[in-house]
Amino acid sequence: MEKSFLIIGAGEVGLAMLNSLYDYQANHEPQLQIGVLVQPLADSIAKVKNNSRFVNIRVESLDLVNESIQNLIAVFKKYDTVICCSGFSTGNGMQVKITRAVLDAGVRRYVPWQFGVDYDKIGRNSAQPSFDEQLDVRALLRAQHNTRWIIVSTGMITSFLFREDFGVVSLAEKKVSALGDWQHSLTLTSCEDIGNLTIEILFHQPEILDQVVFIAGDTLTFEEIANQLKGLFSTEFDRKLRDIPQLEKELKDNPEDVFSRYRLVFTNPGVSWPMLETFNHQNNIPTVNVATWIRKNLLNSML
Template sequence: MPTFNPAKTENILVLGAGELGMAVLRELAVRPQARVTVMLRPSAIDTTSAHKRQTLEELAALGIEVLAGDVVNDSVEQLAERFGGFDTLVSCLGFVAGSGTQVKLARAALQSDVKRYVPWQFGVDYDVIGRGSPQDLFDEQLDVRDLLRGQSRVQWLIISTGMFTSFLFEPVFGVVDLAQNTVRALGRWETAVTVTTPEDIGQLVATVLFDPALVNQVVYVAGDTLSYGQLADTVDRLLKRKVERVEWTVPALLADLAAAPDDQMRKYRAVFADGKGVAWDKADSYNAGWGIETTTVAQWIGEHLV
């Protein structure tokens, strides 16, 4: 195994200021050794939206500079030029940016002068899931990993976080459906899932970036890892109710997907039901190894639902 000197982390560019981007930016802004810039679409900078204006005001208060750039409409060469001059590039732009965006950003990073790239792979273990999964967007994430592993100039880090904790409770996802007093298992009740809050991801990204021991590797973090059975038990206990328990089996979810093959939510359900690459033991996570406290599902319920 070759030895690498870790890239500098003095001048950081973050792509995007959505829920995850803001969580990362808030944590990086308090690091005195880092100068932090965020790249936003021109329309997000020159805006009359009250929400977007509030975001811009918070960024200014945090001392974060703003750079205009459009990952959809700018060319790879234009993006590479915008990325130049930064030590570390962190992408917080997810699949909503559209198919092909993740590969485009990786190519721009590799063409630029950046020393290190952290792609938007804050989710599952795409290596374990492999190509051809029910969620076809995941194949592009493997293309990004191939690009990064196939070169040696730009250092990289991939931070696997699992699902956002709140997503378990999104009615559209259908796992915890409080309106119907129901918890549904994706696959089986024994199937496990790893989840982390955006706030914890922000803290852990800021920590990982300044850990000189981490170079060119996948880092696993976890707010919590639990089975769907444990999730239902936790909902019952903390909300003082007895939920109805429904098992959505893999064959049933695949049949649902076949009936609506373009439905993104059905794709996600089928992948998570398979249970492969979507969970890892919290005890083995980076945060557990360093004694960094993260929010469990029980704590999240206590903060948001009780």
């Protein structure tokens, strides 16, 4: 198996991916070659180079937005596997640009930035226009046979659920807002589990190729989320239903608000799947459920 890996991005998911790759290297594959592509900013470069864990890491410094595809190709050609963790923050069209560069570089395996919902099931013209670009990426990958690909579907990143500006769980106001219906469910996965499971998938034998692989830390209804918060914090949380007509009105009244788009799109089918159907369940790999994530990341700081 080829043993050179490039992680694009060193944000929350990118760092989790790097940590998991270094853990795997320490336990299984001492000869891995690992690189990371970051913005040409002193802070971005230092965050990686000053991390004592990342021994012998190759830092590729490129501005994804303004760099030519030819220069991206020149970097990508050095690696057998490219894992994109740049997220949506790089702007419209960037995931297609990166994917085209990966394909033109002849990279053997590509894990695109698809760490989210089941975009095939949601389909085009949803409330979140950036999801259409995710489908464009899938179309590019499926239309060719030179670069092998793996899409890792994770559901919502667990930490996103607890953003106050997302408007679903407010710890400050002790309030939970259900999107669409109290029995509607979300699949949630922590960044650490996204990193760990993606690396497990890449090294799995027999090799997994040209597939959408579903993982999950937890799948819960909004009612179950509210009940867990009540039990963990030993206090009532105010419960508010934001049904689909209300969410559609909120988006119509504020069409530029990205969180209004996310709240509406997460009422769709395709944002959750049963734990029994996940790669981690089928391979007996433990993951962090929502209650455990809350205890570790929120509960101690609130008490």
